[in-house]
Amino acid sequence: MNKLFNHGYVAFEEYVLKGNRITILEAALYFGVSNTYDGIRRIKAKGFIIKKSPVTMAKILTRINKQLKVEHFKGLPVSDIIMHEYWLSK
Numbered sequence: 001m002n003k004l005f006n007h008g009y010v011a012f013e014e015y016v017l018k019g020n021r022i023t024i025l026e027a028a029l030y031f032g033v034s035n036t037y038d039g040i041r042r043i044k045a046k047g048f049i050i051k052k053s054p055v056t057m058a059k060i061l062t063r064i065n066k067q068l069k070v071e072h073f074k075g076l077p078v079s080d081i082i083m084h085e086y087w088l089s090k
Contacts, residue, residue: 008032012039017048021087023060029068040086049089057081 012031016022016039027033040050057078064070072078 009039009042012036013043016040016043016050016086016088019088019090021085023055023083023085025057025060025083026064029064029070036086043088050086051089052084052086054082055085057083060085 008031012022012027012033015031022036024036027036027039033039044050057072060083061070061072061078
C-alpha cells in the first residue's frame with residue numbers, strides 16, 4: 001500500500017481515539033481520507049465501540065471553520081442537510 005494512504009488513516013484514527021467527533025467531510029478535509037467508513041471499520045476491528053448521530057451540515061461547517069476556511073454554495077440549504085458524526089464510545 002501507498003505510505004501516504006496509511007498516514008491519512010493513522011492520523012484519522014488517532015484523532016478519533018483522542019475523543020474527537022468526526023464526519024465524512026472533516027475526514028476528507030483534515031486527513032485526506034476518502035473512505036471514512038473504512039477508517040471507522042478499522043477502529044471497530046480493534047475492539048472499540050463507535051457511535052454515530054445525525055447533525056446538520058451547518059454545525060459541521062461551523063466546526064470546520066475553526067480550523068480551515070470553508071465556504072458553501074449560496075443556495076445550498078446547509079441547515080436542512082443532515083450528515084452523521086462518529087465518535088468513540090466511552
